[in-house]
Amino acid sequence: MLFNSTVFLLLFLPVTYAVFWLLPTNNSRFGWLTIASYMFYGYWNPSYCVLMAFATVISYVAGLAFRRTDGNGPARRVILITTLCIELALLGYFKYASFSITVVNTALASAGIHHTLPLVNVLLPIGISFYIFHTISYVIDCYIEVVEPTRNPLEFACYVSLFSQLVAGPIVRFWELKKDLEQISTANRRSLMPRAWSFFAIGLAQKVVLADTISSIIDPALKDVSQLSTLSAWLCMLGYTYQLYFDFAGYSNMAVGLGLLFGVHIPQNFNSPYTALNPADFWRRWHMTLSRWFRDYLFVPLVGRGSEKYRIYSATLGTMTLCGLWHGANVTFMIWGAYHGLLLVLYDRSAATWDRVPKRVQRVGTFLLVLLGLTMFRAPNYRYALVLLDRMFRFHSGLPPIALPSLVFFLCIAAGIAHWAPNTFELKHEWSSPILAVITVLFVVSLFLIYAFRNSPFLYFQF
Amino acid sequence: MSDRLKDLFATVLSVSAESLSDNSSPENIPSWDSMNAMRLVAAMEAAFNVKLTTIEVMKMRSLAGVRNVLRRKGVDI
Numbered sequence: 141m142l143f144n145s146t147v148f149l150l151l152f153l154p155v156t157y158a159v160f161w162l163l164p165t166n167n168s169r170f171g172w173l174t175i176a177s178y179m180f181y182g183y184w185n186p187s188y189c190v191l192m193a194f195a196t197v198i199s200y201v202a203g204l205a206f207r208r209t210d211g212n213g214p215a216r217r218v219i220l221i222t223t224l225c226i227e228l229a230l231l232g233y234f235k236y237a238s239f240s241i242t243v244v245n246t247a248l249a250s251a252g253i254h255h256t257l258p259l260v261n262v263l264l265p266i267g268i269s270f271y272i273f274h275t276i277s278y279v280i281d282c283y284i285e286v287v288e289p290t291r292n293p294l295e296f297a298c299y300v301s302l303f304s305q306l307v308a309g310p311i312v313r314f315w316e317l318k319k320d321l322e323q324i325s326t327a328n329r330r331s332l333m334p335r336a337w338s339f340f341a342i343g344l345a346q347k348v349v350l351a352d353t354i355s356s357i358i359d360p361a362l363k364d365v366s367q368l369s370t371l372s373a374w375l376c377m378l379g380y381t382y383q384l385y386f387d388f389a390g391y392s393n394m395a396v397g398l399g400l401l402f403g404v405h406i407p408q409n410f411n412s413p414y415t416a417l418n419p420a421d422f423w424r425r426w427h428m429t430l431s432r433w434f435r436d437y438l439f440v441p442l443v444g445r446g447s448e449k450y451r452i453y454s455a456t457l458g459t460m461t462l463c464g465l466w467h468g469a470n471v472t473f474m475i476w477g478a479y480h481g482l483l484l485v486l487y488d489r490s491a492a493t494w495d496r497v498p499k500r501v502q503r504v505g506t507f508l509l510v511l512l513g514l515t516m517f518r519a520p521n522y523r524y525a526l527v528l529l530d531r532m533f534r535f536h537s538g539l540p541p542i543a544l545p546s547l548v549f550f551l552c553i554a555a556g557i558a559h560w561a562p563n564t565f566e567l568k569h570e571w572s573s574p575i576l577a578v579i580t581v582l583f584v585v586s587l588f589l590i591y592a593f594r595n596s597p598f599l600y601f602q603f
Numbered sequence: 604m605s606d607r608l609k610d611l612f613a614t615v616l617s618v619s620a621e622s623l624s625d626n627s628s629p630e631n632i633p634s635w636d637s638m639n640a641m642r643l644v645a646a647m648e649a650a651f652n653v654k655l656t657t658i659e660v661m662k663m664r665s666l667a668g669v670r671n672v673l674r675r676k677g678v679d680i
Contacts, residue, residue, distance in 0.1 A: 284658050286668070407630075420636055432629070435637045440661050443641055452641050459637075488638055 141183040143394045166325045170294035177301035188265040196300045199275035203289030206282045220283045231272045239469030267307030278314045287315045304398035310409040310429040320404045327403025336400035338569040343393030345582040348589045351387035354379045361541040365528050369538030373531035380518050381511045382554035393564050408565045414558045417502040419483035434463050457481040476516040615643050628665035651678045
């Protein structure tokens with residue numbers, strides 16, 4: 141079920157909301173939200189629910205087991221390693237099995253060995269990368285004792301399955317929601333309402349009005365990249381850079397709004413990333429919850445006990461390459477991740493020089509570096525990305541994208557919002573009459589576009 | 604919190620010591636990023652003459668968390 145679908149907006153959300161606020165206790169609300177979230181998730185494919193329930197039970201049991209062991213004994217390590225192996229095996233099989241076999245077969249073929257492994261046809265469950273990261277963070281945090289394992293299975297099931305953050309994040313750690321979950325039966329519906337609907341309406345408009353409109357213009361042009369003129373290639377990539385941002389930031393804003401409707405504060409995921417001054421600043425602003433996850437659970441353990449520069453740099457490259465691979469089982473994502481790892485290392489080496497450049501130049505430079513990286517992110521394979529880069533950097537004549545004036549118009553609006561407007565967490569979300577009118581218009585226009593034209597999935601659903 | 608720890612953080616993170624509190628964390632101090640987190644580890648190991656394990660470093664998600672870890676290692680702060 142998509143947030144931008146009529147079944148979600150006109151049936152699922154009103155019913156879930158109305159029943160939730162009638163329920164009096166924490167456990168009844170946890171139970172209802174869990175049931176609703178499984179229905180939301182199972183709407184795509186009911187069998188996916190079994191997988192999520194399994195990951196939930198495994199992690200919950202691990203938490204209980206940690207409660208019964210203390211100190212740094214081997215039992216705790218066994219619980220941690222066993223649970224992580226199961227969780228990673230789930231992710232590995234469903235997301236990376238086909239990719240891994242293809243890589244092995246390619247390696248065998250290039251070595252002159254003609255024996256190939258049989259390919260497996262596995263359907264990728266939506267959102268698996270997100271909820272597995274939720275459960276992994278919980279298990280590790282329990283192990284290192286920064287969070288107390290919960291005894292309440294309903295609370296934990298509600299945390300893992302909460303539909304607002306289930307299929308495309310933000311990636312929320314248990315400790316970030318724990319206080320809200322403990323107070324869920326005393327949440328103040330009226331005080332949360334304006335902020336919740338404001339976030340939701342803005343997010344919906346970012347997705348439907350900006351991201352989907354830009355996508356509808358550039359996607360046909362990007363189908364045959366070899367026919368693009370140089371100007372068109374740049375305009376398409378500029379369009380994709382804004383499309384990706386407004387698609388995912390829009391989704392994240394809707395998730396924050398939905399969380400607030402049920403008394404839960406979901407953390408900020410985007411902080412005006414296209415105003416970043418350098419690559420390090422960009423990763424503090426882009427998909428912030430994922431960056432923190434990789435920092436806390438991969439980068440720090442990879443660096444280990446040393447603090448020498450080569451260890452930090454190799455851990456940065458390794459973390460960012462795996463961050464790329466997390467986005468999808470494709471070499472293009474690995475290259476994109478490694479590229480950003482390299483940018484982070486290069487920036488660290490040259491920060492003294494870079495930081496002396498005028499701020500406006502730093503911003504434009506960082507934005508262009510991000511845009512160039514996204515050629516690999518957008519491309520279905522690296523050959524496509526090379527052709528696209530060739531079209532961008534060597535002069536080619538060719539046809540402009542259809543609806544060029546519309547594209548330029550929406551690019552100007554997108555650029556104005558992305559580079560200069562305050563982001564949703566910087567707005568006050570107080571309902572005065574003019575603001576309420578704007579929010580209502582945004583919501584109605586978005587609904588009209590959904591009814592009249594489309595309700596396309598969010599880009600990050602595929603991850 | 605001792606001034607020594609605050610001063611060390613202020614130097615590595617290029618912020619004023621007055622702006623730091625127990626609640627300071629990578630979430631609210633922009634310069635407390637991955638690379639500076641590792642520089643903080645090196646600086647603390649040198650300043651307090653301790654060796655931090657990976658798990659101890661993973662626990663350092665706020666200044667309060669850092670203080671707890673260092674106190675458990677016998678550092679008087």
